[in-house]
Amino acid sequence: MSDTDSHFSALRMGQGEMGGSSDGGSDDNIDWNTEDEIEIEKYPVSCCSREAAGPSNTKLFDHFVGMGFSEKLVSRAINENGQENTDLILESLLTYAAIEDSPQEQQIGIVLSVCDNASSDYEENLLDDSSDFDSDSDSEGIYNPSSEEKKMTFLTEMGYTMNEASIAMERCGADASEAELADFICAHQMSKAEDALLPEEKPLPWLSVDDFRKSKKRKFLRYDSCKRNTIRDKKPMCEDDEPIRLPNPMVGFGLPTDSCSQLTHRNLPEPAIGPPYFYYENVALAPKGVWDTISRFLYDVEPEFVDSKYFCACARKRGYVHNLPIHNRCPLRPIPPLTISEALPMTKRWWPNWDTRTKLNCIQTCVGSAKLTERIRKALEDYDGEPPLYIQNYVLNECRKWNLVWVGRNKLAPLEPDEVEMLLGFPRNHTRGGGISRTDRYKSLGNSFQVDTVAYHLSVLKDLYPGGISLLSLFSGIGGAEVALYRLGIPLKNVVSVEISEVNRTIVRCWWDQTNQKGNLIDFADIQQFTAEKLEQLISAVGGFDLVVGGSPCNNLAGSNRYHRDGLEGKESSLFYHYFRVLDLVKSIMSKDQ
């Protein structure tokens, strides 16, 4: 591939050239351009000026700086949006950010274009600090007009119409902040268009190049009139952009079992096409708008939603965004038991016929207590045969809530850790020993991949990389991706693993050692400290990554979270942006390197 900058973003490296110790790719020749000729689109940077004022909220400030945005932009975004709405701040950063060329600080600028100007030269816009990039004298700039114009521009750039913007400014007064104005419009739209959200049909899981371009324009350049019947999430999503809906049944691009309904081909948006391949995972049932944002960041790739109940005996509804081929997938062998009674034969004997479950619900991080099962036992032992309906309902509700299984007469129990390991496709005792407590095992397992499901998606790599792959594994956890690849028989040449939990790192390290891996495992703790320099060093040492996998924290997305289901901007779940940051760095470095 020619020297291509990442479409979605561009970044400047501190070091000019990277060590050229390798060819930057794998020894296998992967043809990344099988579909179409890749056209390199060059998006110009919108004009920006620098804000002098410093942030007043250092925590918020650090948060965004930690994501990789430059301090200058963060402080400006906070100044303009206030500190309340982190969504707006982030969108501002992403929409208006500019390249900062600061070698010492290794700052990363993320560029999102607001213009579709195919003829303009990207390089022209990569201006140095000394240029009018920082200048306030740029009369065409959108940041130095009067505050009213500024707000108007801001709102229209956010995807609102001029009409909406002016109404909002009228209603909210001259000194309303952009955030307030945006909220006003949002609320207004919500109230007037509550009903019309239901798209006739789920959008196709692929987009043609033209569709993609149009959607880009729609998303970032909307000055045209507002369409009726739209609703916006908190995100400044384009109004006619249909929100992503979950498929029913949740079978992704098709299951191994029914080959007739499988999709074997899709067109990826150009910027999504690798290298590297990437694979991102998170909970399917996230708050509204979250998957739209995730998809938008990950190069507009349509997520694939799959429930692992089609791959094993327990449910696990997850969304996956990846740029892998989807033809010639094959399931991991042996096929695991698909029902509770097959997976846990001992339970069959005690399973009452009024408990009609054949699949377990999602395995979570907490398990039912001994006290609970004792209460249930006492409630049941008063009855000889079938308990009355209300008892049945009580018991069944608890069973479903806590994933209890029958282990004796009137005796229910939560799954044992080794049973969870088996259900999720890990080797027995994968998480056992080495000073790891039972609670930690449940926690780590509950946060993990379902190996068979992931392996099915990754199976296409086997033919592509017969010599093995180099893997960048972010949020590795207990190594679900590594285990999946290993069980697929794909040699692991180099694995760079980033995982915050020491317990999990220990688990992966032990597994690595005891499976006699031939490759190298290098691990890091904190993705926030995983800098561009480190990555560059690794890439030049390892020769590029073939695959970047990661499932970022779901804490603030998961339905079980009563306290901080804050969406993508939540404390832990916002680490998603680091997945994007690192992936985009890899993309950029590798494209430069070629």
Next chain:
DNA sequence: CTTACGATGAAAGGATTA
């Protein structure tokens, strides 16, 4: 310090019914 336990609902989607 660790571990176990109970209390803490909402949001979203699907299914059913009116």
Next chain:
DNA sequence: TAATCCTTTCATCGTAAG
């Protein structure tokens, strides 16, 4: 179509006991 019901959900926090 709209209202209603039903089900599911990679969790967190404070407390008590060891």
